[in-house]
Amino acid sequence: MQKRIISLFLAIMLTTVLAVSLTACKTAQNNENTTGGQTETTQTEQNDSTKIAVVFFSATGTTAEAANLIADETGAARFEIVPQEAYTPEDLNYTDDNCRANQEMGDTSARPAIKNDLSQAAEYDTIYLGYPIWHGTAPRIIQTFLENYNLNDATVYLFCTSGGSGVEQSIQDLQRSYPDINIAGGKRFNGADEAEAKEWLDGLK
Numbered sequence: 001m002q003k004r005i006i007s008l009f010l011a012i013m014l015t016t017v018l019a020v021s022l023t024a025c026k027t028a029q030n031n032e033n034t035t036g037g038q039t040e041t042t043q044t045e046q047n048d049s050t051k052i053a054v055v056f057f058s059a060t061g062t063t064a065e066a067a068n069l070i071a072d073e074t075g076a077a078r079f080e081i082v083p084q085e086a087y088t089p090e091d092l093n094y095t096d097d098n099c100r101a102n103q104e105m106g107d108t109s110a111r112p113a114i115k116n117d118l119s120q121a122a123e124y125d126t127i128y129l130g131y132p133i134w135h136g137t138a139p140r141i142i143q144t145f146l147e148n149y150n151l152n153d154a155t156v157y158l159f160c161t162s163g164g165s166g167v168e169q170s171i172q173d174l175q176r177s178y179p180d181i182n183i184a185g186g187k188r189f190n191g192a193d194e195a196e197a198k199e200w201l202d203g204l205k
């Protein structure tokens with residue numbers, strides 16, 4: 001009789017231990033799945049929305065509008081290159097030979113300072129870099145940006161707005177000055193045209 005009681009007790013103990021172990025196993029598995037799922041979601045979100053950046057300089061807002069279109073279309077993060085010293089209308093009055101913008105463009109070593117920290121922008125895989133055309137090419141502050149931050153691991157697309165000049169000269173100039181940057185293409189926008197932006201971006205896919 002005593003033996004049977006001991007056997008029964010042992011059987012109950014064994015079943016309990018088994019049940020507890022199984023539950024623990026299952027919980028651990030669930031946690032793993034949840035964690036795995038979360039990690040995957042985060043990565044997917046990053047892949048979809050954060051690997052592309054639009055970085056731009058705009059003195060009077062036109063390039064900013066084109067930048068917004070590209071950011072909306074691609075889901076890219078948006079970074080504005082803000083000059084330490086904002087450009088006044090007098091600074092931009094290119095009919096005056098001595099205006100600040102003309103002086104900078106006439107001086108190949110001019111590197112107007114940037115006010116904000118753009119180190120995060122340089123970490124993206126694909127970067128759309130935009131600017132207004134000044135004297136046929138990119139403003140010097142774009143060179144400040146490219147010399148302050150290393151974009152050598154990124155694919156860079158240039159875009160510009162202008163009164164009529166194309167983007168080609170600026171592509172050539174920047175590629176010659178910074179041969180290690182992978183400039184994969186460029187586009188001039190005639191203001192902010194959603195259809196034009198979409199067509200260009202679709203063509204790059």
Ligand SMILES: Cc1cc2nc3c(=O)[nH]c(=O)nc-3n(C[C@H](O)[C@H](O)[C@H](O)COP(=O)(O)O)c2cc1C
Nearest residue numbers: 058059060061062063132133135136162163164165
């Ligand atoms: C100093 C200066 C030089 C410019 N040079 C040119 C030029 O060579 N060719 C051109 O088509 N437009 C030129 N423009 C016009 C700008 O490229 C155009 O207005 C641009 O869309 C302005 O962009 P933003 O509003 O983003 O600054 C010049 C403008 C400035 C202020």
